[in-house]
Amino acid sequence: MTRNIPLGLKIFGGVVGMLLIMPTLVVIPMSFSASPLLKFPPEGFSLHWYGVFFTDPLWSSAALRSIQIAALTTVLSLLLGTGTALAMIRGRFRGKSPIQVLILSPIIMPIVVLAVGLYFVYSDWKILGSVGGLVLAHTVIAYPLVYISLSTALKALDSKLEDASASLGASKAYTFRRITLPLITPGLLTGALFAFTMSWDELILSIFLTGPTVKTLPVVMWDQVQTELSPTLAVAATIVMLVTIVLIMCALLIGTRRKALKP
Amino acid sequence: MTQTQLRQPLTMTATGGELRIANVRKSYGNSRGVESVSIDVRPGEFLTMLGPSGSGKTTTLNLVAGFLDPDEGSITLDGKELSGVPPHLRGIGMVFQQYALFPHMTIEENVDYPLRVRKIHRAERKSLVAAALELVQLTDYAKRKPSELSGGQQQRVALARAFVFKPRLLLMDEPLGALDKKLREAMQIEITRICRELGATVVYVTHDQEEALAMSDRIAIYNAGRIEQLGTAEDLYKRPETLFVADFVGESTVIKGSYAKGALVHHGRSLSTQGAHGSVAEGSAAAVVIRPEDLTVVPATQTAAIPEALNTLEATVTKCVYLGQSRKCLLTTATGLVINARIPLHAPPELFNPGDSATVTWDPANSVLVPSD
Ligand SMILES: Nc1ncnc2c1ncn2[C@@H]1O[C@H](COP(=O)(O)OP(=O)(O)O)[C@@H](O)[C@H]1O
Ligand SMILES: [Mg+2]
Numbered sequence: 343m344t345r346n347i348p349l350g351l352k353i354f355g356g357v358v359g360m361l362l363i364m365p366t367l368v369v370i371p372m373s374f375s376a377s378p379l380l381k382f383p384p385e386g387f388s389l390h391w392y393g394v395f396f397t398d399p400l401w402s403s404a405a406l407r408s409i410q411i412a413a414l415t416t417v418l419s420l421l422l423g424t425g426t427a428l429a430m431i432r433g434r435f436r437g438k439s440p441i442q443v444l445i446l447s448p449i450i451m452p453i454v455v456l457a458v459g460l461y462f463v464y465s466d467w468k469i470l471g472s473v474g475g476l477v478l479a480h481t482v483i484a485y486p487l488v489y490i491s492l493s494t495a496l497k498a499l500d501s502k503l504e505d506a507s508a509s510l511g512a513s514k515a516y517t518f519r520r521i522t523l524p525l526i527t528p529g530l531l532t533g534a535l536f537a538f539t540m541s542w543d544e545l546i547l548s549i550f551l552t553g554p555t556v557k558t559l560p561v562v563m564w565d566q567v568q569t570e571l572s573p574t575l576a577v578a579a580t581i582v583m584l585v586t587i588v589l590i591m592c593a594l595l596i597g598t599r600r601k602a603l604k605p
Numbered sequence: 606m607t608q609t610q611l612r613q614p615l616t617m618t619a620t621g622g623e624l625r626i627a628n629v630r631k632s633y634g635n636s637r638g639v640e641s642v643s644i645d646v647r648p649g650e651f652l653t654m655l656g657p658s659g660s661g662k663t664t665t666l667n668l669v670a671g672f673l674d675p676d677e678g679s680i681t682l683d684g685k686e687l688s689g690v691p692p693h694l695r696g697i698g699m700v701f702q703q704y705a706l707f708p709h710m711t712i713e714e715n716v717d718y719p720l721r722v723r724k725i726h727r728a729e730r731k732s733l734v735a736a737a738l739e740l741v742q743l744t745d746y747a748k749r750k751p752s753e754l755s756g757g758q759q760q761r762v763a764l765a766r767a768f769v770f771k772p773r774l775l776l777m778d779e780p781l782g783a784l785d786k787k788l789r790e791a792m793q794i795e796i797t798r799i800c801r802e803l804g805a806t807v808v809y810v811t812h813d814q815e816e817a818l819a820m821s822d823r824i825a826i827y828n829a830g831r832i833e834q835l836g837t838a839e840d841l842y843k844r845p846e847t848l849f850v851a852d853f854v855g856e857s858t859v860i861k862g863s864y865a866k867g868a869l870v871h872h873g874r875s876l877s878t879q880g881a882h883g884s885v886a887e888g889s890a891a892a893v894v895i896r897p898e899d900l901t902v903v904p905a906t907q908t909a910a911i912p913e914a915l916n917t918l919e920a921t922v923t924k925c926v927y928l929g930q931s932r933k934c935l936l937t938t939a940t941g942l943v944i945n946a947r948i949p950l951h952a953p954p955e956l957f958n959p960g961d962s963a964t965v966t967w968d969p970a971n972s973v974l975v976p977s978d
Contacts, residue, residue, distance in 0.1 A: 506705035508691070510718055516722060
């Protein structure tokens with residue numbers, strides 16, 4: 343695919359890419375700093391701040407909390423996204439396009455507006471600062487991603503295969519288990535990875551909706567940047583970035599494998 | 606109805622079921638699917654639905670398979686009403702035009718699928734799958750994925766998968782439509798052989814006339830959501846009942862006019878229909894249909910030898926194509942009628958060059974009289 347791109351354009355693209363990614367990458371050397379001050383370029387080399395990150399309950403519990411919320415968000419998004427995608431692609435009813443717009447609207451909507459709205463609803467319902475509330479909020483913006491990835495997979499799936507399965511004696515449930523599910527699994531995994539990533543580094547909703555006891559990793563980082571600038575912040579940033587990169591790589595890998603499988 | 610009631614024991618060899626489609630109607634919202642279709646398919650029969658695209662063949666198959674519900678009418682298999690029985694409990698095998706093989710399973714797993722669904726014992730499944738793959742000559746491909754097979758091979762897998770569970774009825778919707786001509790002809794023979802060996806009742810759909818003639822016991826000609834005529838290839842060819850069938854099957858010449866006193870009046874010219882097959886009402890619009898091989902073409906200069914009892918029309922040769930045993934020629938009369946004839950290779954050379962004048966003659970007893978519109 344890269345065959346037809348002229349060399350000059352490739353170099354230009356590479357430079358722009360590097361410039362965009364550089365500020366992100368500076369946190370890596372900074373996280374290995376030996377000095378107690380967060381600055382660039384870093385002074386010395388030590389793993390001291392990694393030790394602090396994993397032992398200080400402020401950081402480690404926030405990291406665990408983030409994983410918990412992202413995992414729950416993923417599960418909930420998968421259930422909702424799969425259900426909606428199945429209904430939208432396989433169902434026969436009118437008014438699909440307005441419903442589609444509604445499903446995708448959280449992606450287009452400014453998140454800060456959603457955050458303010460949820461803030462007032464949550465304080466009325468008294469679920470501000472709860473894990474459940476946060477999971478729900480993250481699901482609102484994560485499940486459209488699952489929906490997109492799944493409806494794409496379902497659209498690509500030939501419905502004749504399901505007819506064939508029925509003609510061979512399989513019930514609807516059996517067909518779903520043996521035919522539909524295996525064929526949409528790559529789409530399901532991709533959706534799950536996107537949902538997890540979305541929740542994992544989400545800050546705006548989390549700032550509005552977390553409380554003093556339930557804090558996610560990005561929120562703690564935000565707090566710390568305003569109070570105490572220690573290299574632990576760089577450690578946290580590095581870890582957030584690494585997890586995200588690994589997840590996105592997995593999603594891309596699934597995508598290319600799926601393409602390779604097609605006849 | 607339970608699954609066991611509808612399924613036949615797998616140890617038995619398949620015997621064909623008797624399918625009755627009675628006055629079935631199905632519309633899609635405002636658009637017509639089929640209107641009042643009735644067919645009785647005899648046990649073990651190979652019946653083909655032949656007709657132009659959009660005439661309702663697929664709709665009929667989907668109604669039988671249970672993917673659609675009829676608005677009216679009834680469909681029974683061996684006397685049991687099928688409406689209300691979901692597709693997976695009908696025990697009807699189906700072969701789809703685009704094969705519809707499961708891409709994530711090997712050939713073997715594809716063929717094994719209907720047996721696994723039925724919870725057949727492992728050892729029996731293994732031998733049934735092996736036997737099915739042998740019948741379609743794909744034993745060596747058992748471990749491959751569908752994407753690694755050619756179109757013809759994939760279609761044979763689809764066939765094996767559809768009959769391995771010994772359905773009493775096998776439906777095939779243009780199974781050879783995606784294959785090239787040569788492969789298609791080989792597969793026609795293959796499918797006919799396999800179906801004969803199985804003894805299953807087969808309902809086969811195609812829009813290819815030659816395919817229908819080559820494979821079927823009987824053929825149902827579809828047109829605009831209805832069956833125009835149901836009969837053997839010979840019935841349809843020699844004794845068409847409607848203008849559509851006459852036109853659709855073979856390459857006949859159709860002469861339209863009005864019928865009066867044992868003759869067809871075509872542009873003021875009276876053509877005898879003495880002894881012709883078929884009958885129409887006196888004074889009604891009618892057409893005479895003549896097969897190419899029943900037409901004789903003679904040079905315009907040799908008309909004296911034509912017997913009195915034969916019909917004649919003067920025409921001009923417009924085009925001739927050499928076919929090996931004869932020439933296929935198109936002639937046009939002064940009234941614009943197009944005549945489709947075969948001219949023997951030994952015919953005088955002044956007959957098959959465009960612009961040559963000729964006289965076309967036929968025995969009225971060899972023509973067919975059908976109502977016209
Ligand atoms: N899902 C559908 N929705 C609306 N109209 C349909 C649908 N399927 C078929 N039709 C219409 O029904 C008629 C018969 O179609 P079909 O049975 O597919 O014909 P064939 O198989 O003979 O080509 C056609 O006019 C077609 O447009
Ligand atoms: Mg069709």
